Amino acid sequence: MTLNCKGDLVDLTIPKVMGILNLTPDSFYDGGKYKDAKSILNQVELMFKEGASFIDMGAYSSRPGAEHVPEAIEAQRMLPMLELILKHFPKALLSIDTFRSSIAKEAIEAGAAIINDISAGNLDSEMFRTIAKYQVPYIMMHLKGTPQSMQKEAVYNDLIQDLRYYFSEKINEATQLKINDIIIDPGFGFAKTTEQNYSLLNHLDLFQTFRLPLLIGLSRKSMIYKVLNGTSKEALNGSTALHTVALLKGASILRVHDVKEAVECVKLIEELKANSL
Incomplete structure (x- = not known):
């Protein structure tokens, strides 16, 4: 599988790592940590040095119960930093x-390569048409409700079947609009209980039938640190353990806070696969 990112094909035969850059003051792990040009550029440089293929920039916290952020504030947080990063790292x-x-439109026109939509178009009916117009890779995540209401929405007839039906509908809608590069994200922690998250991880390989890249966002989430009776700051080892499971079950992209450890995880799993006979 490959992704067409700004004219270059990114090969996903070996899984890639996407580093997280939160531009919000209230993200669950590193909110407010990167709030000026120097700290942002230093973190981006570090993530690329450690082996990140992509950087995922967020200016709207989607943690459970996060406050709604007006569009103007999201743009104000996002767009200047996007331009700053591309000025210093033009190939990023x-x-x-x-x-x-x-x-999404403004960011693509400013040089963004991928759009990562937690709602798969459910929170903005124009999103699919925008992606179709600009033909950038599109990450569609599973979410019920909104970041403000999602924890009340963790009710399913059959978790895996419901998610597979959701993605079937979304993929069909996207392909009818000739959106070519689709990545699916099952949405760990979004409208799912801890038990449902682990059930989803257990059955992750069933999503390979879509024959699309699978992005996994597990890094330092409550499904890890609640089981370990810790905090997000203490969840690196647990994140690595679950990243290993995700890679063995077909993950193509790991979206992470800790790039070095995730890259090492990919290398070890690839070595394991290479010596499976």
Whole structure:
């Protein structure tokens, strides 16, 4: 599988790592940590040095119960930093974490390579048409409700079947609009209980039938640190353990806070696969 990012094909035969760059003051792990040009550029440089293929920039916190952020504030947080990063790292493949088509449009025109939409178009009916117009890779995530309401929405007839049906509908809608590069994200932690998250991880290989890249976002989430009776700051080892499971079950992209450890995880799993006979 490959992704066409700004004219270059990115081969996903070996899984890639996407580093997280939160531009929000209230993200669950590193909110407010990167708030000026120097700290942002230093973190981007570090993530690329450690082996990240992509950087995912978010200016709207989607943690459970996060406050709604007006569009103007999201743009104000996002767009200047996008331009700053591309000025210093012109070849950077930047993913924009937004559910708003207007933000996606401005970001693509400013040089973004990927759009990462937590709602798969459900929170903005113009998103699919925007992606079709600009033909950038599109990450569609599973989410019920909104970041403000999603924890009340963790009710399913059959978790895996419901998610497979959701993605079947979304993929069909996207392909009818001739969106070519689709990545699916099952949405760990979004409208799912801890138990449902682990059930989803157990059955992750069933999503390979879509024959599309699978992005996994497990890094330092509560499904890890609650089981370990810790905090997000203590969840690196647990994140690595679950990244290993995800890679063995077909993950193509790991979206992570800790790039070095995730890259090492990919290398070890690839060595394991190479010596499977």
